[in-house]
Amino acid sequence: MKFGPVPVSLAEGAILAHSVPLPDGRLRKGTQLTGKDVNILRAAGLDMVTVARLDPDDLGEDAAALALAQALVPDPDACGLVLKPVGTGRVNIVAAGAGVLRVAGAQVNALNAIDAAITCATLPDFMRLDPGGMVATVKIISYGVARAAVARACAAGQGALRILPPVLKSASLIQTRVDPSADGRKGHAATKARLNRLGVTLDGGGMVAHDIAPLAQALAQAGGDLLLVLTGSATSDLYDTAPEALRRAGGKVAHFGMPVDPGNLLFVGQLGARPVIGLPGCAKSPALNGADWVLERIICGLDVGAADIMGMGVGGLLKEIPTRPRPRRHGEMPAID
Numbered sequence: 001m002k003f004g005p006v007p008v009s010l011a012e013g014a015i016l017a018h019s020v021p022l023p024d025g026r027l028r029k030g031t032q033l034t035g036k037d038v039n040i041l042r043a044a045g046l047d048m049v050t051v052a053r054l055d056p057d058d059l060g061e062d063a064a065a066l067a068l069a070q071a072l073v074p075d076p077d078a079c080g081l082v083l084k085p086v087g088t089g090r091v092n093i094v095a096a097g098a099g100v101l102r103v104a105g106a107q108v109n110a111l112n113a114i115d116a117a118i119t120c121a122t123l124p125d126f127m128r129l130d131p132g133g134m135v136a137t138v139k140i141i142s143y144g145v146a147r148a149a150v151a152r153a154c155a156a157g158q159g160a161l162r163i164l165p166p167v168l169k170s171a172s173l174i175q176t177r178v179d180p181s182a183d184g185r186k187g188h189a190a191t192k193a194r195l196n197r198l199g200v201t202l203d204g205g206g207m208v209a210h211d212i213a214p215l216a217q218a219l220a221q222a223g224g225d226l227l228l229v230l231t232g233s234a235t236s237d238l239y240d241t242a243p244e245a246l247r248r249a250g251g252k253v254a255h256f257g258m259p260v261d262p263g264n265l266l267f268v269g270q271l272g273a274r275p276v277i278g279l280p281g282c283a284k285s286p287a288l289n290g291a292d293w294v295l296e297r298i299i300c301g302l303d304v305g306a307a308d309i310m311g312m313g314v315g316g317l318l319k320e321i322p323t324r325p326r327p328r329r330h331g332e333m334p335a336i337d
Contacts, residue, residue, distance in 0.1 A: 001144045002053045008041045014051035015143045020044070030061075030088060030143065058144040061089030068111070068118065069093060069138045071154035072161050080163030081135060089140035095129035095163050098198050100300040102126070103136075104160040111157035115149040117142040120157065124315075128296045129163060130197065136161055166198045167301040168275075172224030173202055176210035176241070178232040183207070187230045187284040194283075194292065198299050200226070215245035219271060226298065227276045234265050234281045242278045243267055251276060255306035259313030263290020268304060275304075288318050 003017065011033050020027045022044050027037060033051070041049060054060060059067070066083075069091035073081045080099055084092040095101070103125040111120055122136040129135060173191050175184040184207045192202045203224055208214040210232050219227060229242050237243075238256040246253055251271035256278075258266050267278035275298050282289040293312060297304050 001055055001058050001142060003051075003142075005048045005050045008038055008046050008049050011041070011049050011051050012038050014053045017050040017052050017143070020046070020049065052143040054144040055146075057147050059147045059150050061140040061143050061145070062086045064118070064140045064145050064150045065089050065091045065138050067150055067154055068120065068140075068157065072111075072120065072136070072138070072157045072159070074159055079159075079161060080165055081161060089143070091138045092134060093136040093138070093161065095131060095133045095135055097131050097163070097165055099129055099163040099165040100126055100296050100302070101129055101135055102162050102164060107157050107160040111153045111160070114153040114156060115145055117145040118149060118153045122161065126293065126297060128197065128292070135163070164300040164302065166200060166299050168200060168225040168299045170201045170203065170224045171195055171226040171228055172222035173206075173228045173230060174215065174218045174222060175207050176215055176229075176231045176233070177207050178210045182232055184230075187279075190284055190286050191228060191230070191279070193286060194295060195299075198296065200299055210241060212241055212245045212248055215242060216248035219246060219249040219251070219276070225274060227271060227274055228279055228295075229276065230279045230283060231281075235267060235278055236265065238267070243269070246271065246276055246278075255309055258290050258294075258309045258316075260290030260293065260316035261319055262287075263293075263316075263318070266291055266294065266309075268294060268298075268309070290316065290318070 012035050014033055016027060016029050016031045016033055019029045022040065031037065066086045069083050073079050073083060073093060076083055080096050082094050082096050084094060101123055103122050105125060108120055108122055117140055119139045119141060120136060173188060175187055195202050206218055208218050231242050235242050238253065243253045243256060246269050249271055251269050253267055253269040256267040258264060262282035263280050265280040269276045277294060279291050283291045294304050
């Protein structure tokens, strides 16, 4: 691509690089100049204008952006994604429905390394998406880019984006009480809101005494695809009340603890074919915590084991990040793990 100032008389067919104010409006950048446009520029008193002119082996910004987006998402319906209309060298990619985003990071990095004019920005891997939420944007920085570079970038990024939709449809929440007056409404409301985001229904729930036997019985009788336990006293050990109750009910505990704060005191396991999550006390709050990450992935069909949880530490400090709805500051509220 050739870029730079040229006499207005030679600008026909080139792409206007910068918008030009006119007495009755504006000639916008990116316009492929016609003979009429050249006459307008002359009438406005311009002698020179900055333009871009594509070489024969270049692809225009819109065509390049669309080709890259289609490579990243070769089957939008199967990937749960929607490609928005291309314009000014950009294609936005959004979620067709709720789910968890999967990004092949190495592929996106390889795409971005092909040519400085070729860019793709995405949300982080495993991010939960609402319908219509922005997933990624493809942007061609210049007005054109070499076809060969676009071809290499398309190959590098092929199929790198997809949304995993929810596969579980229902959940049961069992809460334990230490205080006989506890009603569990706060924990139930926060959990229901989390599940609603992914279209999962929550049963009426139940409260049992904070003891192994009644909790084990409640787990065995629960009917949801996903079983959630929220205890009135925080789980402090792999053999504390809730993990032991899961074992007594015939289940298995896969892992206790996670390097995410808030959310440290979480455990995961199974009862038959159904996943079980022992929620940390911070799950009573709607604020983001480590349990959200585990809950969302399991609902969307991903296995979450010990190695997955222990790999969540980088980026796992959630207390004071700006995107957390209710950040905890010193002296404002006690920490709840």
